Amino acid sequence: MASILIIDDDVTFCMMLKTLLEKSGYQVTSVFSPVEAKRIIESRRFDIVFTDLRMPDISGMELIRLIKNKEPKTQIIMMTGYADISTAIESIKKGAFNYIPKPLNRDEVLNIVQEALEQVNDEPLEKGTTHWNASAYLEGIGRPSQRLKEYIELVAPTPMSVLLVGESGTGKEYAARFIHEKSKRARRPFVAVDCGAIPSELVASEFFGHVKGSFTGAISDKTGYFEAASGGTLFLDEVGNLSYNTQIQLLRVLQEKSVKPVGSNREVPVDVRIIAATNENLQEAQDKGDFRNDLYHRLNEFQINVPPLRERKSDIMVFANFFLEQANEYLDKSVAGFEKDVEQVFLDYPWPGNLREMKNMVKRATLLARGEMITWKEIPEELYTRKSIDGEFALFNKEDETQAIQKALEAADYNKSEAARLLKIDRKTLYNKLKLYNINVPGKDM
Numbered sequence: 207m208a209s210i211l212i213i214d215d216d217v218t219f220c221m222m223l224k225t226l227l228e229k230s231g232y233q234v235t236s237v238f239s240p241v242e243a244k245r246i247i248e249s250r251r252f253d254i255v256f257t258d259l260r261m262p263d264i265s266g267m268e269l270i271r272l273i274k275n276k277e278p279k280t281q282i283i284m285m286t287g288y289a290d291i292s293t294a295i296e297s298i299k300k301g302a303f304n305y306i307p308k309p310l311n312r313d314e315v316l317n318i319v320q321e322a323l324e325q326v327n328d329e330p331l332e333k334g335t336t337h338w339n340a341s342a343y344l345e346g347i348g349r350p351s352q353r354l355k356e357y358i359e360l361v362a363p364t365p366m367s368v369l370l371v372g373e374s375g376t377g378k379e380y381a382a383r384f385i386h387e388k389s390k391r392a393r394r395p396f397v398a399v400d401c402g403a404i405p406s407e408l409v410a411s412e413f414f415g416h417v418k419g420s421f422t423g424a425i426s427d428k429t430g431y432f433e434a435a436s437g438g439t440l441f442l443d444e445v446g447n448l449s450y451n452t453q454i455q456l457l458r459v460l461q462e463k464s465v466k467p468v469g470s471n472r473e474v475p476v477d478v479r480i481i482a483a484t485n486e487n488l489q490e491a492q493d494k495g496d497f498r499n500d501l502y503h504r505l506n507e508f509q510i511n512v513p514p515l516r517e518r519k520s521d522i523m524v525f526a527n528f529f530l531e532q533a534n535e536y537l538d539k540s541v542a543g544f545e546k547d548v549e550q551v552f553l554d555y556p557w558p559g560n561l562r563e564m565k566n567m568v569k570r571a572t573l574l575a576r577g578e579m580i581t582w583k584e585i586p587e588e589l590y591t592r593k594s595i596d597g598e599f600a601l602f603n604k605e606d607e608t609q610a611i612q613k614a615l616e617a618a619d620y621n622k623s624e625a626a627r628l629l630k631i632d633r634k635t636l637y638n639k640l641k642l643y644n645i646n647v648p649g650k651d652m
């Protein structure tokens with residue numbers, strides 16, 4: 207039976223979530239303080255940990271580090287208010303599986319548990335090869351997407367190593383898989399490694415393998431990632447997180463084209479193509495001395511920048527509809543599309559979590575949808591009430607937005623176009639917000 211730990215200082219909330227999960231057949235433990243959590247994590251293993259992002263004494267990030275160090279396979283789900291979305295995204299970079307917005311929705315909780323368990327049950331070396339199929343890759347229609355596709359197709363059949371650079375959730379791993387699929391190595395393994403998630407003491411054995419008895423806990427021979435990817439592609443995600451020492455070891459392997467498993471004198475020849483990804487500026491990391499210049503050049507034979515979703519405006523609804531189709535299939539529903547005002551919100555929103563955020567949101571909205579179309583009621587309120595501009599009439603939350611709109615309307619003598627200009631939003635957005643907040647405007651038209 208899968209085991210789940212819940213960490214939240216809100217006792218009532220903890221108990222409600224515990225009851226829901228127990229009713230669905232999981233073995234659940236809940237703790238109300240991070241200190242208690244620390245103790246229990248040291249002594250027991252869990253498949254999944256649900257934890258609040260903000261807690262006293264110890265941060266969610268520190269907790270992720272602690273759990274992943276102790277038990278890399280445990281999947282962590284951060285529970286968060288939408289205001290914390292960028293921290294939640296940061297937590298995924300640090301190794302959390304996913305985040306789920308509060309208040310929690312029953313079906314959404316059960317879905318995410320299912321998805322997390324699929325990861326737990328995956329063998330690490332097969333990560334990725336299991337769920338991927340090329341038809342799940344959408345190319346997009348806008349100029350930046352077309353350029354991305356051109357570069358992928360150009361570099362895929364070559365032996366060149368590729369460095370994918372882009373924000374979290376933009377689809378770097380997806381692009382890497384696509385390159386692999388279109389390469390001559392397609393029939394060989396694609397092995398994805400999250401460089402930030404491997405505890406430092408295990409790095410050498412994970413990458414290069416080990417022989418039985420080479421250290422305490424090495425109870426049998428182990429094949430490392432390099433050998434596992436033999437003939438195929440090794441994808442190094444978050445490559446900027448590699449320690450300096452590991453960078454040196456990696457460089458050696460790339461130069462010698464062979465690995466020496468921990469505790470062995472045997473050199474094993476390896477033939478792998480490296481695709482690396484980063485969401486930080488590796489050039490800067492080099493200048494600061496955190497990333498080796500020679501390794502950078504080895505990895506960066508060809509660089510591809512994966513654009514953020516906000517720069518792929520003409521693709522936004524293409525992706526939204528694609529994710530809707532996927533969600534319909536997954537949830538066995540048949541929602542037909544998005545209402546016009548939702549489309550406008552999607553186009554205005556900056557999508558800090560990029561495609562991953564959109565995919566999650568569309569799945570959630572599809573689940574909640576009662577009618578044929580997804581309406582604004584099914585998308586998180588924070589999407590259209592978030593801070594969008596600064597200055598006197600800045601919009602940030604429901605109360606403040608209502609006030610700011612009222613203030614702008616008065617200042618504009620109730621001329622909506624003028625008010626929209628003062629608020630630095632377009633008329634359509636103002637119109638949606640007036641509807642959303644039930645603000646009546648006397649007289650004048652837009």
Ligand SMILES: Nc1ncnc2c1ncn2[C@@H]1O[C@H](COP(=O)(O)OP(=O)(O)OP(=O)(O)O)[C@@H](O)[C@H]1O
Pocket residue numbers: 298299342343344345372373374375376377378379380381443483485561562565
């Ligand atoms: N081209 C695409 N077509 C369809 N879905 C995509 C595409 N690119 C990304 N996605 C979706 O977005 C999600 C995030 O993509 P991916 O994991 O590749 O991002 P990433 O840039 O590697 O993120 P991170 O830096 O956080 O590891 C994927 O799970 C996938 O569902």
